[in-house]
Amino acid sequence: MAEVIHLNYHLLPIISRFGIHLGFGDKTIEQLCTEYNLDLNFFLVILNSYHDKDYFPRKHLQGFPVKLIIEYLRKSHDYYLTIKIPLIDKLLKQLSLKDKGLNGESMQLIDKFFNEYKDELSTHIQREEEKVYPYIFTVEEAFRQGQANSDLVALIRKYSIDDYESEHDNVEDKLYDLQNIIIKYLPPPLDMNLCHTILMEMFRLETDLYDHARIEDMVLVPKVRYMEKWIEEHFTP
Amino acid sequence: MDYINVIIADLSQLSRLGLITLLNRMKYPFHIREISTPDKLTALPAKDQTGIFLISSAFLRKCPPSLIHSLQTRLDSMARLLISDGEPGPEKNFRFSDIIDSTDPGKNITRKLEKQLSLIYTQKEGPDSPEGISDREKEVLRLVAVGLTNKEIGDKLFISSHTVITHRKNITAKLGIKTIAGLTMYALINHLIVPEEKPDTQ
Numbered sequence: 174m175a176e177v178i179h180l181n182y183h184l185l186p187i188i189s190r191f192g193i194h195l196g197f198g199d200k201t202i203e204q205l206c207t208e209y210n211l212d213l214n215f216f217l218v219i220l221n222s223y224h225d226k227d228y229f230p231r232k233h234l235q236g237f238p239v240k241l242i243i244e245y246l247r248k249s250h251d252y253y254l255t256i257k258i259p260l261i262d263k264l265l266k267q268l269s270l271k272d273k274g275l276n277g278e279s280m281q282l283i284d285k286f287f288n289e290y291k292d293e294l295s296t297h298i299q300r301e302e303e304k305v306y307p308y309i310f311t312v313e314e315a316f317r318q319g320q321a322n323s324d325l326v327a328l329i330r331k332y333s334i335d336d337y338e339s340e341h342d343n344v345e346d347k348l349y350d351l352q353n354i355i356i357k358y359l360p361p362p363l364d365m366n367l368c369h370t371i372l373m374e375m376f377r378l379e380t381d382l383y384d385h386a387r388i389e390d391m392v393l394v395p396k397v398r399y400m401e402k403w404i405e406e407h408f409t410p
Numbered sequence: 411m412d413y414i415n416v417i418i419a420d421l422s423q424l425s426r427l428g429l430i431t432l433l434n435r436m437k438y439p440f441h442i443r444e445i446s447t448p449d450k451l452t453a454l455p456a457k458d459q460t461g462i463f464l465i466s467s468a469f470l471r472k473c474p475p476s477l478i479h480s481l482q483t484r485l486d487s488m489a490r491l492l493i494s495d496g497e498p499g500p501e502k503n504f505r506f507s508d509i510i511d512s513t514d515p516g517k518n519i520t521r522k523l524e525k526q527l528s529l530i531y532t533q534k535e536g537p538d539s540p541e542g543i544s545d546r547e548k549e550v551l552r553l554v555a556v557g558l559t560n561k562e563i564g565d566k567l568f569i570s571s572h573t574v575i576t577h578r579k580n581i582t583a584k585l586g587i588k589t590i591a592g593l594t595m596y597a598l599i600n601h602l603i604v605p606e607e608k609p610d611t612q
Binding site: 282286289346349350351357358 | 587589591592596598599
């Protein structure tokens with residue numbers, strides 16, 4: 174495991190998302206998976222798809238149970254909301270303290286923009302966890318058991334997974350806009366290094382969100398769409 | 411985009427205040443100057459300035475002919491609006507862009523001002539900003555940032571919603587900003603709008 178991290182330190186937040194703590198000595202990935210009760214194949218596929226942008230075994234990923242995928246997605250949500258966003262927030266506050274005089278107005282704008290972004294991201298995540306995921310579990314359960322009632326068919330017709338796929342864009346665009354505004358249009362802040370750190374954190378968050386959405390849109394959504402279709406075909410009254 | 415200069419030449423302080431209230435409601439980046447007596451008109455800005463010049467009939471009647479003549483030359487590039495009280499005056503010596511009846515309801519006055527503003531934005535051919543945004547695009551951007559819909563923007567600028575969408579696409583391509591929140595922030599940074607104009611909720 175240690176070798177993998179030396180090879181690509183960007184995987185650190187990924188392994189922490191799976192609950193693996195540092196200090197694992199010379200243990201192999203397999204040993205750690207056993208220790209932490211993780212699905213070795215799933216863990217490897219996720220690590221690889223984060224490590225190599227061209228590696229994206231869509232078909233392979235779709236073979237994993239929905240529960241495993243959603244569990245992972247939930248952990249990433251948690252990472253965004255409890256670690257990444259508060260970190261950027263804290264850095265922005267530091268920058269705004271330093272820049273109170275000269276760029277006070279601009280800093281207020283960034284703060285306000287970022288707060289709005291934060292709210293939007295939280296609402297989006299909350300919706301996924303409270304509405305979308307339970308819906309997916311219901312669909313999967315019905316599919317697995319080969320049983321569905323007319324209520325479920327009606328629900329699928331009313332709310333299909335396709336509706337949810339289209340909601341990602343705006344959250345991503347907002348973060349991109351904020352980065353671009355800081356890079357191109359704001360007067361330079363006093364503490365350049367701090368500003369660079371903030372931007373780099375934002376870029377990392379952006380990349381992570383992108384990979385996250387990729388798993389949702391290319392793995393989860395097609396899988397659910399397939400099950401929805403199957404249920405509709407077999408249980409339409 | 412710079413602020414839009416507005417000069418109000420009116421003897422009555424109440425009328426001036428009334429106009430200022432109307433103008434502020436229109437939410438343009440106005441830079442308003444009040445002139446209470448003709449002698450203060452001599453301190454007017456140099457030639458070729460764009461913007462809106464509002465003058466009341468009563469004020470105009472107090473102006474000596476020589477002043478009226480020089481005003482005509484100096485204010486040539488501004489939209490000149492007479493606020494008429496219905497009494498005949500020396501306005502025949504002065505070419506006005508439009509005439510506002512002082513008893514008009516505020517809505518009509520706003521409409522006439524909007525029309526002049528639209529012309530100002532169309533005619534303005536100043537050098538483009540570093541981002542290559544034209545003045546017309548800036549105007550669209552401004553209205554997007556204050557939260558208007560494409561249809562509302564079209565109505566305000568006398569263009570179709572389709573044209574508004576084209577402008578918006580160009581703006582996004584030039585600035586690299588896609589969201590309304592981002593465009594609003596750009597507009598605030600560049601003083602295209604003042605902070606109070608920004609809608610509180612997105």
